[in-house]
Amino acid sequence: MRFPQLPLFTLVLSISKVLAIGGPTCLSFASTQYAITTQDTPATIWIDSSDWPGVHRAALDLQNDLEKVTGKRPVVLNITLSTGASADELPGTPDTVGSIPIVIGTLGKSNLINLAAQLNPSLNTTFGSIRGKWEAGISEVVKNFIPGVGTAYAIVGSDKRGTIYGIYDLLEQAGVSPWYWWADVPYKKHSEIYALSNVTCSHGSPSVKYRGIFLNDEQPALTDWAWAKYSNGTASDRPPFNRFFFSTIFELLLRLKANYLWPPMWNSAFGVDDPLNQFTADYFGIVMGTSHQEPMLRSSPVEWFMLGSGPWNWDQNKANLTQFWIDGVKRGGPYESIYTIGMRGTGDLPLDEDGNIDLLQRIVAGQREILSSTLSKPAETIPQLWCLYSEVKGYYDRGMRVPDDVILLWPDDNWGNIRRLPAHDERNRTGGTGVYYHFDFVGPPRDNKWGNAHAFEKHHHQLELAYAHGADKIWIVNVGDLKPHEISIDFFMSYAWNTTYWSKDNLDKYRNQWALREFGSEQQAPTIADILKRYTRLNFRVKAENTNSTTYSLINYREAETVQAEWDKLVDLSTQVFNALPEEYHPAYFELIHHPVTAGRTTQALYITAGLNQLYASQARSRTNTMADTAVELFEHDADIRDEYHSLLDGKWDHMMSQTHLGYYYWQQPMMDTMPSITRVQKRQTALPGPMRLNVEGSAGAWPGDNSNQCSQGYNCPPPSVPPITPYSPIQSRYFEISAGGPTAFDWTATVTGAPWLHLSETGGHISDPSTVQRVYMTVDWSAVPKGTAQTATIALKPSTGQSTSVTIIANSVVVPGDFHGFVEDNGVVSIQTEHWSRETAVDGVHWEVLPGYGKNLSAISPQIVVDSRWAAGSGPSVEYDFYTFNSKGGNVTVTVFSSPSLNTYPGHPLMYGVAVDSGAPVAIQPIPVDTPTGGFPAMWNGIVPEEIVRTYTTHVAGPGKHTLKLYAMEIGFVTEKVVIETATGAVPYSYLGPPESIVV
Incomplete structure (x- = not known):
């Protein structure tokens, strides 16, 4: 494909703003007091040799990237100081007239930073705000930083990643996207970079402790790409997911302020494919794990098939499995790791057909003994997770438990709907809880692997629910091949880093x-x-x-x-x-x-x-x-x-x-x-009634002649009519189409008699060839239709050859009382976008709130996320919609609520809402049944998940006239996008998105 060349207009990139996302700005490209680099002077970087290897590696990225941004290669001073060093050991200051150095260091690790704090007591107060915290950091201008340095731009972390994130934050602000390699985003060029003296780019501990991705379902795209780029022509039976490949992943994660990775599981054995893979991860500063179904830091099924012996069965093959897992723990022991515990069957399948809880509990006990004995420390001090995926959730629902220090990792439904929220007693676990989320999925009801089809609005709401309920220890997302999910990954990590920064109202x-x-x-x-x-x-x-x-x-x-x-x-x-x-x-x-x-x-x-x-x-x-x-x-x-x-x-x-x-x-x-x-x-054949084909809006039929969609019997049907039009129709026109039914050209005319209120966009035309189609729009001059009457018009259609026919249209000039304000029925339908309520009432301080851009149409609404709030039907927060009808089905109406396929996330409290019309008693509705006892989804799931909507139906007493529909919150997490009220049987024909919104008066 080549891009269509539309007329070009000149675009000059004028970048005056710093380019980092979701945080304070500490740099400027316009002259301020403190220059980091100028047109004449490259940047200078100070770092102590005692600091973490990963910090040194990131400092080299800083040097290389700043050279690409400024065109001048920074000078790096790798300083060696002894523990408890004095100022006498400092090297001389390089000739950097007019600029200040960048000083990098980790508290408790960098002798340079320790010395600075010793010589400048005020820094102890500055550093005290991050000392001992997880991945915290400060980046700011510090005067009198250290003798021989004077003023410096200090990047100081509480630990190695706190420092590394500070380095990459500077680069992002300077114009280096985290996606410079994985999405080829160009470096932004700046000849000068300045530090702002009155701003601190500090960051405390992230909202979520472990934030990562899972490369999965990696065939064909990622696997074939890796073969082409990293195999170097070597023969192997597995793709080259080696340290060179993973280095690009590790660096990307750190630039995104992530820290955790599950490597590919179907075509990869991370610890075996390249013996330096795990070392490289630790060198960069990445915490490694394995997926929900790969225990003890060993690949399954690949590594088991390679190195295991006997069946994947604990009772039948305990000795070999134990040794297999011991070897995995030994291999990962020197490095930062989180060990997945539990056991599923080979190939991401259930362990057995009966859901043997006793078996799984014995396996978990055996695994914890392996961890404790192999690493020579108590199991409760070793990071572990138990992922309650598929049937494993069923084990938990039926009473199985693991020790309190183990992280409970709750999966979504594979389609972005949170499946379980931590209950009140689960929020106090020492291990905590987390979320396993999906941008990619392989399995029923349909694979979801191609394209970026992820809406931030939905992901934000579901993850906000999880975080509010305490699921903050791990967020890991299945990203398939990584590309094309770049933007979704970026947002996921940004939100996991700081959940307070992004809200439903500022996603734009x-x-x-x-x-x-x-x-x-x-x-x-x-x-x-x-x-x-x-x-x-x-x-x-x-x-x-x-x-x-x-x-x-x-x-x-x-x-x-x-x-x-x-x-x-x-x-x-x-x-x-x-x-x-x-x-x-x-x-x-x-x-x-x-x-x-x-x-x-x-x-x-x-x-x-x-x-x-x-x-x-x-x-x-x-x-x-x-x-x-x-x-x-x-x-x-x-x-x-x-x-x-x-x-x-x-x-x-x-x-x-x-x-x-x-x-x-x-x-x-x-x-x-x-x-x-x-x-x-057959292109040489003419339709039996002649060359003219007539088709009308709202019908799959065709005239003249017979068609099964014209009427119930399919033959001898009358000429067509289009759906009636009223002053309150959302679409204020109807159309018919004239096209060819064969190779013969023809002329046609349309004649309206006795209906001066009807206007046609065309009254005749010429169909010159088989591809030609002419659409005629019918519009109504409502000033010419007496109010309260229904007028009928017939349009006679005559071709120059073949059979003639006609189209009938009714203009129904219905009248709404002047004192009414609300939605008005059109042809038996009232359609409402739920954010357009007439009134809203809070209860216990909880309101309904609009989720802008959520869902398939305009937006959605949901009760505010206030943990552990719930109400009986009719007693919770409510929204009301005034509407007016002209029809009713025997004095009744049917209300269809279009809601997001949100699950019953809270044990013992199914997700419900209440609905009522006028003074009728509220009806409690549970859109989705609870999960099966074995952890499976309810039977309806396969039908509603692909459509991203669940429809629920209720019948209410309501004759023609004014009415009010009321929706009541019963549980936090319910999300609804649209309500459709049907006042005439069969008035709502099929559409994927539902009827367009009704007119409001």
């Missing part, structure tokens, strides 16, 4: 800061952020793996064409930005923005086009063949976009977008991308 700020950091243009950053927001929402609505040709309605509410138009506008906008950015930014922009936009649009257009092809074939429209040709072009274009990605930067990312995504037949990925089915009609 995050996107803007991210766009500015990556692309450096204050002019373009808001547009790029908007594109990011829009494409992730469009992808989130329905992931590519779950899309088919009829996902979006082809005939109701103009849904499919509206969605397609959203994608088309987004592609045009993204192309404009691409063309405007300097060429050096093109690879990064393509990877992070333009590829997901163009690939997402192409996938969606392919399925919609294939759906129209099938629909047109059933309607005897010659345009069927045009749609078939277009579908083939889109299918090939999908491959073109992939190949364009693979050709970037001389093939740097070849294979990385090779994940199949088209043509799923069941949950597992297809072995090849498959085009959706298409049909062709």
Whole structure:
């Protein structure tokens, strides 16, 4: 694929702002009192030789990156001081006239920092705020830092990562994106960098202690890419996930302020593939673990198949398993590690069919004995986790427990919905609790591996729930191949680092800061952020793996064409930005923005086009063949976009977008991308009634002639009518289409008699070839329709050859009382976006709050997250919606609540809400049944998760007139996006997104 070249406009990158995300700014590129580097003077970096190796390695990154930013290579002074050194041991100050040095050190490790505190007692107060804390740090200008140095820019950490994060924070502020290598984001160039003297870039301990990623489901993309980039032609039966590969991962994690990694499990044995892998992780400063189903820091199944002996069965093969695990503990013992305990069956399957709790408890006891004896310290002092994934959650639900010091790691449902929140008694565990989250998943109901289809709004809300309930020890996210999840990973780590900084109300700020950091243009950053927001929402609505040709309605509410138009506008906008950015930014922009936009649009257009092809074939429209040709072009274009990605930067990312995504037949990925089915009609044949085909809005039928969708019997059906239109219809027009039913060209005319209130956009036309289609819009002049009446008009349609037909439209001029304010029914439907309430009432200080941008449409609402708040139906916080109806189903209405597929996260308290109409008694609704006793999902899960919506239905007494719908909170965590009230049987036809919002008066 080549980018469309829209007219270029000049863009000059004017970067006056520091580019770090989510924290204070300590640097400036405009002259201030304290220069770090000037046009004439390179930066100087001081570091003590006694400091951590990982700190020294990060300091070299600082040197190399600042050279790329400023064009001048910094001088590094690696100072050797003795413990308890005096000022006499300090080297002379280098000639850095006009600038101050960067001094780097770790409390308790760097003799230089220890000496500074000794000679400058005020620093003890400064350092005291971080001393003894986990991964805390201070970066600031310090006057009289040390004799021979004078004023310095000090980067001081409470521990090695506290210091390392300070180094990378400086680089991020200076214009180096954490994604400079993994997403090819260019260095921002600055000839001078200054330190602000009145700002401290301090950071305390992070919100979440261990923050990491899980590389998983790594075939085909990541595995094939690693083969190409790291094998060096050596023969092996496993991909080269070696220290050179992992070094890029470790550095990325540290730049993102992460600290934890689960390595690939299906094609990798981390500790065996390269004997230096674990050493390298520790050298960088990364805590290593293994996945939810790989015990004792050993790969399973790969490493067991390589080195194990006998069956993967504790009772039958205890001795060999024990030795296997002892060897893993010995290997990881010298390094920072978290040991996964427990045991699942081989291949990420249940351990046994019966859920033997006694067996698993014996295994855990054996593993803790191995840890204690092998490492010669009490097991409770060794970091361990027990992941309650799938059937293991069932063990826990049925009473199994592990020692209090073990971290309980609660998984989501594999689709981003938190499955369990820590109960009150679980929040006091010494080991604490955490979250295993998913951006990638392989398994039923459908794989989720291709594209960035993740909405920050949902992830923020679910993770906020977890953190509020004390799940703050580990957050680890399954990221598949890592690419294309860069942006989602970035946000996940930023939020895990400081949960107080990002709220539901400032996620747009995050996107803007991210766009500015990556692309450096204050002019373009808001547009790029908007594109990011829009494409992730469009992808989130329905992931590519779950899309088919009829996902979006082809005939109701103009849904499919509206969605397609959203994608088309987004592609045009993204192309404009691409063309405007300097060429050096093109690879990064393509990877992070333009590829997901163009690939997402192409996938969606392919399925919609294939759906129209099938629909047109059933309607005897010659345009069927045009749609078939277009579908083939889109299918090939999908491959073109992939190949364009693979050709970037001389093939740097070849294979990385090779994940199949088209043509799923069941949950597992297809072995090849498959085009959706298409049909062709005989292009030399004319439809039996003649060459004119008439199709009307809201119907899959076709006229003249017979069609199974015209009426129930499918033949001898009357001419069509379109859905009635009222002054309160959200779409204030109806349409019909004239197209070809064969190779013969023809003219047509449309005649309206006796209905001066009806206007047609066209009253005739010429169908010149089989691909031509003409759409005629019918609009109503409501001033010409007597109020309170329903007027009928018939449009006679006559072709120059073949049968004639007609279309009927009704203009129903319904009237709403002047004193009413609220939503008004249209043709039996009231549709409401839940943020548009009429009134809201708090209880116990808890309100409903809007979640901007959440979900598939406008937004969502949810009760404030106040832990352990719950109410009976009708007694909790409420929102009310006033609405007016003209119809009723025997004096009743049906209310459909569209809610997020949130789970019953709190034991003993299923997620519920209450609903009532007018003075009727509130009805308590539990949208989702509780999990099965074995830890499985309720039967309905496979149906609602791919759609990202669960619909619940209630019936209420309500005749025509004014009414009020009331929603009551019963549990924290319930999220609802839309409410649809049906007042006439069958009034709500199928649509994926639900009816458009009703008119408010």
